[in-house]
Amino acid sequence: MTDAINTGLEGVIVGQTELSNVEGDVGRLTYRGESIDTLVERDFPAVIIWLMAGHWISPDECRELDKWLADESELSAVEHQVLAQLPRDTHPMAVLQALTPIAHLEPMRTPPTWLEQTWVPGLVLAARINAAVRIWHNLATHGAPFDVPDGLGFLEKLLYGLNREAPGQGALKAINTTQILQLDHSFNAGTFAGRVIASTGASLSASIAGSLGALSGPLHGGADEAAVMMARDIGDASRADTWVRDALANKVKIMGMGHREYKRLDPRAAILKPMAKHFCEGTQWQPLMETLMAVEDTCQAVFSEKGKEIHANLEFYKGAVYLALGVQERYFTSLFACSRVFGWISHFHEFNRAPRLIRPRALYSGR
Numbered sequence: 001m002t003d004a005i006n007t008g009l010e011g012v013i014v015g016q017t018e019l020s021n022v023e024g025d026v027g028r029l030t031y032r033g034e035s036i037d038t039l040v041e042r043d044f045p046a047v048i049i050w051l052m053a054g055h056w057i058s059p060d061e062c063r064e065l066d067k068w069l070a071d072e073s074e075l076s077a078v079e080h081q082v083l084a085q086l087p088r089d090t091h092p093m094a095v096l097q098a099l100t101p102i103a104h105l106e107p108m109r110t111p112p113t114w115l116e117q118t119w120v121p122g123l124v125l126a127a128r129i130n131a132a133v134r135i136w137h138n139l140a141t142h143g144a145p146f147d148v149p150d151g152l153g154f155l156e157k158l159l160y161g162l163n164r165e166a167p168g169q170g171a172l173k174a175i176n177t178t179q180i181l182q183l184d185h186s187f188n189a190g191t192f193a194g195r196v197i198a199s200t201g202a203s204l205s206a207s208i209a210g211s212l213g214a215l216s217g218p219l220h221g222g223a224d225e226a227a228v229m230m231a232r233d234i235g236d237a238s239r240a241d242t243w244v245r246d247a248l249a250n251k252v253k254i255m256g257m258g259h260r261e262y263k264r265l266d267p268r269a270a271i272l273k274p275m276a277k278h279f280c281e282g283t284q285w286q287p288l289m290e291t292l293m294a295v296e297d298t299c300q301a302v303f304s305e306k307g308k309e310i311h312a313n314l315e316f317y318k319g320a321v322y323l324a325l326g327v328q329e330r331y332f333t334s335l336f337a338c339s340r341v342f343g344w345i346s347h348f349h350e351f352n353r354a355p356r357l358i359r360p361r362a363l364y365s366g367r
């Protein structure tokens with residue numbers, strides 16, 4: 001029966017998760033019952049453990065984990081060589097996909113004693129992915145690695161390595177927020193891809209490599225880079241109205257707009273928009289931010305004329321925050337992966353508590 005086919009799996013429930021809940025009709029996102037509105041006030045390492053293991057760690061444990069993750073955020077000599085061999089124009093997401101299946105998952109330093117052994121390989125892989133983004137950025141942009149000082153926190157090391165200078169308190173608070181907001185999002189395409197791979201009994205690294213591939217696409221994680229490229233293409237806020245109306249009349253998708261689940265504003269976009277405004281104000285990024293806001297205004301006008309519930313998603317204003325933090329758009333999706341990898345690890349373990357091969361059926365339409 002052709003009418004039983006659902007190519008996009010809209011509304012199809014294919015499993016359970018206790019990790020995050022996307023309430024698209026009311027525009028709410030929670031991790032294990034805690035709203036992202038309050039989670040962004042906490043420290044990234046504490047929220048990771050909340051998501052993965054479902055309990056809060058103490059401030060001392062949080063500092064210990066932060067330091068251990070930062071120390072693990074390095075590559076082995078072999079991993080360095082792999083990166084050094086790659087053509088310098090390789091996209092950071094392709095670099096991560098190349099490295100992940102062969103990354104060494106043995107910790108270089110002793111993990112915190114209170115950390116459950118189950119989480120160690122995943123956390124090491126997440127740290128290697130963060131290291132690969134920082135190191136690849138330096139190889140591709142400056143032609144050489146850059147030694148960050150010892151004693152930094154996990155996100156501090158990432159930002160320091162990308163910018164080759166110490167981030168201020170405002171920048172650290174901002175990256176803490178962006179990375180918390182991207183940790184998990186129920187059965188999005190990247191996470192679902194990882195669960196499908198896990199269902200074959202494949203390794204954690206194989207599952208994460210597949211998730212990385214799914215995240216890279218412009219309809220998913222790649223929309224962050226695409227939204228800023230669109231704003232650059234428009235060039236100026238005064239041109240946004242005509243540009244958007246032409247695009248929509250020609251069925252061109254506006255990057256960073258729309259969502260399969262949210263019929264209201266994405267709650268992550270609601271947090272990111274004022275942050276982006278604040279960080280871009282008075283900087284070289286202010287005109288780009290004004291262009292994005294003008295695009296959103298026209299989109300809302302056109303969509304509401306048509307009675308459509310299409311709003312900005314996570315990706316629309318995130319890029320403006322990243323630009324203000326000194327991150328180039330080519331690296332946006334890989335920074336998304338630096339956070340989402342913790343969600344993927346959590347899903348891998350959750351799935352493997354009650355595994356079953358995921359194998360849907362196709363309607364044969366050949367001869």
Ligand SMILES: CC(=O)SCCNC(=O)CCNC(=O)[C@H](O)C(C)(C)COP(=O)(O)OP(=O)(O)OC[C@H]1O[C@@H](n2cnc3c(N)ncnc32)[C@H](O)[C@@H]1OP(=O)(O)O
Binds near residue numbers: 254261308
């Ligand atoms: C982290 C993340 O992954 S968040 C999502 C990031 N992706 C993007 O921002 C890319 C742009 N957005 C989109 O392509 C879509 O909104 C998606 C893929 C995210 C979700 O879309 P779906 O649930 O598959 O809806 P679909 O693409 O079928 O759109 C439904 C209708 O809304 C329109 N629509 C949806 N999003 C947009 C958009 N961004 N721009 C213009 N029109 C849009 C479609 O053209 C379609 O119109 P029609 O019924 O007249 O044909």
Ligand SMILES: O=C([O-])CC(=O)C(=O)O
Binds near residue numbers: 185
């Ligand atoms: O849930 C989705 O389909 C996409 C998304 O917003 C995410 O992965 O964060």
